[in-house]
Amino acid sequence: MSHVSPLEEEALEHIRALIRIDSVNTGDARTIGDGETRAALYVQQRLDEVGYDTTLVEPVPGRASVIARLAGQDPDAGALVAHAHLDVVPVDAENWTHPPFGAEIHDGILYGRGAVDMKDFAGMLLAIARAFRREGVVPRRDLIFAFFADEEAGGVWGARWIVQNRPELFAGATEALSEVGGFSLPLPGDRRAYLVATAEKGVTAATLTARGHAAHGSRPTADNAVVRLARAVAAVGAHRFPVVRTATLERFFELYGRASGEPLDGDDLSRLGFAASLIDAGARNTASPTVLAAGGKINVIPAAASATLDVRVAPGQADAVRTQLAAVVGDDIEITWARDIPAIEAPADGRLVGVLQEAVSAEDPDGTVVPYLLPASTDNKHLSRLGIRGYGFVPLRVPADFDVYGQFHAADERVPVEALFFGTRVTARILRDA
CATH class of the missing domain: 3.40.630.10 (Zn peptidases)
Incomplete structure (x- = not known):
């Protein structure tokens, strides 16, 4: 030491x-x-x-x-x-x-x-x-x-x-x-990138509700709310929202790509190693099903079933994410939204970021400060x-x-x-x- x-x-x-x-x-x-x-x-x-x-x-x-x-x-x-x-x-x-x-x-x-x-x-x-x-x-x-x-x-x-x-x-x-x-994250040649969060995604919750007819469990129905909800939840789980080229993400691609000596884009982040999932989550809107509610008795097909999603929203995407999610789950699923906590985004090239770089360089001359979006x-x-x-x-x-x-x-x-x-x-x- x-x-x-x-x-x-x-x-x-x-x-x-x-x-x-x-x-x-x-x-x-x-x-x-x-x-x-x-x-x-x-x-x-x-x-x-x-x-x-x-x-x-x-x-x-x-x-x-x-x-x-x-x-x-x-x-x-x-x-x-x-x-x-x-x-x-x-x-x-x-x-x-x-x-x-x-x-x-x-x-x-x-x-x-x-x-x-x-x-x-x-x-x-x-x-x-x-x-x-x-x-x-x-x-x-x-x-x-x-x-x-x-x-x-x-x-x-x-x-x-x-x-x-x-x-x-x-x-x-x-x-x-x-x-x-x-x-620090590793770069080629025993160098390091130091990520600075210059933005944070917004937070909201969406509740999906499927409705059908209540019935006895011994007589399957074509509009079983649980089945329809399950399809919608599976669709959300399989869906990959498109990359949102925020100012922060553009700056990340530019600086990390330059520091690593190889261009980087949102389609393939695998060379970021264990940081890939973090950067990918910040590069797009996301929706994670977290809470399910349906039925209360094994022999009763319920009239309604619901799922709550943890939705994280990239800067400037508050309206777009609602349209995107509706398209994923389909017209027969109701969506209600909780109050939004808006995304925040500070200048990725502001004076303070320069101070961070100078302070890092004094201790690690090969260190590069790179802005990113915290999900x-x-x-x-x-x-x-x-x-x-x-x-x-x-x-x-x-x-x-x-x-x-x-x-x-x-x-x-x-x-x-x-x-x-x-x-x-x-x-x-x-x-x-x-």
């Missing part, structure tokens, strides 16, 4: 301490304890120690977030929100090789729930915030350090609540930096309601065969310690110069 700086040591200390705080968010208020508040208090106390004026926001008991601001050199430059969430998804400890809240290190690998999602970035931000304050570092622009509750259940008591009820905490902010991106959602969607443009970039240089994306919500969630040190160095450069 290379020489470890005090900043890197402190970041690792905070990451491990946060992992050891069980802040599981089940999404059910009856089964959520006070872990998020305990994690927020840990952060607040350590920010207070170095002189920050912190704000603890706790809309309901146990669901706390903490926010602090560091003044920059240019009062006219929009503030940058650097944020991480303190909650984690549930664990099934039986499937773990090492204790999920033990933060144990084995063979240079840190294990624990939150190791990549996303107590790693929370610990980095905390260490950097403290170091900047102790050392009198004045960044180019104001930095707003935010540590949110409840991201894993939609930010209801975290970022969403604060945006709606305490927007003044983000006064003057124009951009935000958080998950999901920054992890999921982060707290950046909530901040976007205040006009804040969100980017996902938690820089981790990992071995070519290490799938960081595969660690999210997985058993034995883990990350190389050296990657955390790399991320701390790069993030410190970004926050100083952004």
